[in-house]
Amino acid sequence: xxxxxxxxxxxxxxxxxxxxxxxxxxxxxxxxxxxxxxxxxxxxxxxxxxxxxxxxxxxxxxxxxxxxxxxxxxxxxxxxxxxxxxxxxxxxxxxxxxxxxxxxxxxxxxxxxxxxxxxxxxxxxxxxxxxxxxxxxxxxxxxxxxxxxxxxxxxxxxxxxxxxxxxxxxxxxxxxxxxxxxxxxxxxxxxxxxxxxxxxxxxxxxxxxxxxxxxxxxxxxxxxxxxxxxxxxxxxxxxxxxxxxxxxxxxxxxxxxxxxxxxxxxxxxxxxxxxxxxx
Amino acid sequence: xxxxxxxxxxxxxxxxxxxxxxxxxxxxxxxxxxxxxxxxxxxxxxxxxxxxxxxxxxxxxxxxxxxxxxxxxxxxxxxxxxxxxxxxxxxxxxxxxxxxxxxxxxxxxxxxxxxxxxxxxxxxxxxxxxxxxxxxxxxxxxxxxxxxxxxxxxxxxxxxxxxxxxxxxxxxxxxxxxxxxxxxxxxxxxxxxxxxxxxxxxxxxxxxxxxxxxxxxxxxxxxxxxxxxxxxxxxxxxxxxxxxxxxxxxxxxxxxxxxxxxxxxxxxxxxxxxxxxxxxxxxxxxxxxxxxxxxxxxxxxxxxxxxxxxxxxxxxxxxxxxxxxxxxxxxxxxxxxxxxxxxxxxxxxxxxxxxxxxxxxxxxxxxxxxxxxxxxxxxxxxxxxxxxxxxxxxxxxxxxxxxxxxxxxxxxxxxxxxxxxx
Numbered sequence: 001x002x003x004x005x006x007x008x009x010x011x012x013x014x015x016x017x018x019x020x021x022x023x024x025x026x027x028x029x030x031x032x033x034x035x036x037x038x039x040x041x042x043x044x045x046x047x048x049x050x051x052x053x054x055x056x057x058x059x060x061x062x063x064x065x066x067x068x069x070x071x072x073x074x075x076x077x078x079x080x081x082x083x084x085x086x087x088x089x090x091x092x093x094x095x096x097x098x099x100x101x102x103x104x105x106x107x108x109x110x111x112x113x114x115x116x117x118x119x120x121x122x123x124x125x126x127x128x129x130x131x132x133x134x135x136x137x138x139x140x141x142x143x144x145x146x147x148x149x150x151x152x153x154x155x156x157x158x159x160x161x162x163x164x165x166x167x168x169x170x171x172x173x174x175x176x177x178x179x180x181x182x183x184x185x186x187x188x189x190x191x192x193x194x195x196x197x198x199x200x201x202x203x204x205x206x207x208x209x210x211x212x213x214x215x216x217x218x219x220x221x222x223x224x225x226x227x228x229x230x231x232x233x234x235x236x237x238x239x240x241x242x243x244x245x246x247x248x249x250x251x252x253x254x255x256x257x258x259x260x261x262x263x264x265x266x267x268x269x270x271x272x273x274x275x276x277x278x279x
Numbered sequence: 280x281x282x283x284x285x286x287x288x289x290x291x292x293x294x295x296x297x298x299x300x301x302x303x304x305x306x307x308x309x310x311x312x313x314x315x316x317x318x319x320x321x322x323x324x325x326x327x328x329x330x331x332x333x334x335x336x337x338x339x340x341x342x343x344x345x346x347x348x349x350x351x352x353x354x355x356x357x358x359x360x361x362x363x364x365x366x367x368x369x370x371x372x373x374x375x376x377x378x379x380x381x382x383x384x385x386x387x388x389x390x391x392x393x394x395x396x397x398x399x400x401x402x403x404x405x406x407x408x409x410x411x412x413x414x415x416x417x418x419x420x421x422x423x424x425x426x427x428x429x430x431x432x433x434x435x436x437x438x439x440x441x442x443x444x445x446x447x448x449x450x451x452x453x454x455x456x457x458x459x460x461x462x463x464x465x466x467x468x469x470x471x472x473x474x475x476x477x478x479x480x481x482x483x484x485x486x487x488x489x490x491x492x493x494x495x496x497x498x499x500x501x502x503x504x505x506x507x508x509x510x511x512x513x514x515x516x517x518x519x520x521x522x523x524x525x526x527x528x529x530x531x532x533x534x535x536x537x538x539x540x541x542x543x544x545x546x547x548x549x550x551x552x553x554x555x556x557x558x559x560x561x562x563x564x565x566x567x568x569x570x571x572x573x574x575x576x577x578x579x580x581x582x583x584x585x586x587x588x589x590x591x592x593x594x595x596x597x598x599x600x601x602x603x604x605x606x607x608x609x610x611x612x613x614x615x616x617x618x619x620x621x622x623x624x625x626x627x628x629x630x631x632x633x634x635x636x637x638x639x640x641x642x643x644x645x646x647x648x649x650x651x652x653x654x655x656x657x658x659x660x661x662x663x664x665x666x667x668x669x670x671x672x673x674x675x676x677x678x679x680x681x682x683x684x685x686x687x688x689x690x691x692x693x694x695x696x697x698x699x700x701x
């Protein structure tokens with residue numbers, strides 16, 4: 001890009017200065033995430049470059065490997081089960097509530113909203129000890145149900161916020177049109193409303209999934225000793241003895257989040273196109 | 280129908296019909312919201328209330344020394360309690376020692392007088408072999424601490440099941456013998472310092488994310504759409520990567536002789552720092568305050584940046600052009616026209632980051648050293664290492680209040696329902 005000829009020297013300097021600074025910050029943002037991935041293919045158990053050789057042992061090498069060690073695969077399995085259950089619950093509850101909240105004339109809307117998104121506002125450590133005390137009374141500590149319910153509570157605000165945002169630009173006359181054409185309320189919902197807000201619902205569901213899948217503090221408090229989710233397994237791994245298997249686990253999660261990012265981005269574009277917003 | 284009121288087909292006035300329809304609409308909205316609302320209240324708000332209750336409520340003493348606490352209620356707290364109280368105390372301790380709850384009593388009293396745990400145990404054991412009074416002599420002979428009026432003041436105070444003890448001690452305060460509030464002794468003050476450290480680290484991280492994030496947001500908002508959306512990946516990928524994974528990355532990169540140390544070595548920064556006398560030899564980064572702030576800044580940067588970016592997107596470039604055409608230098612136009620318009624975004628981003636920083640636990644625990652633990656780390660220690668639920672709850676209480684005040688500010692300034700994701 002050529003700069004306009006009328007620019008003064010100081011303008012030029014600041015123009016390039018800002019660019020170099022921004023480039024450095026962007027590098028700072030991405031470098032740690034990218035630097036960790038090659039290390040997971042190191043043939044030796046240490047964490048610096050240059051690496052003596054490449055190997056997949058931290059992925060598939062029996063006891064060392066992320067996909068072959070029973071503790072890691074067990075943790076992955078538990079995390080997936082909990083995240084899927086929590087996502088389904090959170091998405092259903094959250095979408096219903098968002099539909100209710102999108103009607104503008106409900107009294108006490110702000111107060112209701114504050115309650116619904118409170119799990120996102122309260123620091124997780126507080127939620128964790130609160131849930132621990134509460135579960136101690138109700139016998140839910142160390143149960144699968146307890147973990148799923150806790151993760152659902154933490155995940156619903158994300159669904160509520162995303163779906164409410166989508167519904168803001170939803171044309172409500174379409175519902176009336178559907179009803180006037182003889183559609184029963186549930187027909188209108190499934191044939192008209194849901195297809196249009198689906199991108200928002202799926203984004204919300206992905207947020208919910210990630211929230212549960214990444215959650216580490218609550219599980220430390222309410223999980224039983226053998227209930228090790230992936231984040232918990234990683235956390236205790238880092239605290240005790242760092243093995244390169246952790247870099248493999250981290251890399252798998254980074255690939256997974258890249259995939260989610262791309263999905264959400266595509267969904268957002270699709271929903272903007274559906275609603276005729278040009279960006 | 281002779282009046283000129285508009286009516287529906289069944290003859291009811293339209294006004295009433297409309298009101299009915301609106302009411303039905305509102306009812307339906309509430310029915311849609313109700314399941315989640317109830318779910319959150321039961322599975323989330325009640326647990327928080329239980330925690331708040333635990334910060335104020337501790338029945339260990341009144342449950343296990345029932346007769347003593349009953350009698351101590353009449354005690355004026357000036358001289359030693361009467362023989363009657365000592366007899367009740369001995370009787371309570373005998374029962375407690377059969378029920379194996381002496382340790383609970385000792386643990387609770389130990390919070391206020393640090394030697395009392397072992398003394399209660401010893402006293403209970405000695406009293407077990409004594410059958411008859413006088414109990415005042417028997418108890419004070421078991422341990423002289425029972426001759427101290429202050430000990431009994433503590434027992435009396437702990438004997439009420441609602442106690443300000445935990446909340447006060449979370450603020451480095453305690454009650455003296457007369458029930459007045461005083462500061463805890465110098466060598467036992469920790470929590471104000473922890474609170475200060477938590478705020479300090481949060482302020483630092485917020486500032487750094489603002490300094491790093493503002494120019495990036497500006498670039499992203501002003502570059503052509505296509506370039507901007509490619510560069511946006513650099514911001515969104517870390518945003519979507521889990522906090523634990525990013526902390527893990529920093530843990531590994533910051534190891535002694537790890538990638539960051541290598542980077543500093545190759546770029547000559549290590550050498551320069553050595554020449555300037557800032558450090559000697561290779562850097563020790565892991566388990567330091569520097570590492571904590573660095574990792575937290577990295578994790579929080581997208582949270583500060585994105586709200587600023589979305590505000591900047593809405594600022595029309597014509598304002599800057601107008602300012603320049605009126606004779607402002609580019610810098611002046613930027614400072615007096617552009618920056619003020621971005622302030623709502625700056626406030627939103629910084630407040631959000633600051634609030635999130637207050638509750639940080641994982642990152643300081645893994646990347647930072649022992650002296651970098653923030654308030655959430657102390658909650659964890661109180662809970663899991665000391666088994667002191669009251670203290671953990673009281674610290675949680677303090678953290679919750681701080682967070683809620685800030686969210687109130689956030690809500691007034693920005694509106695909580697305008698919070699955006701991604």
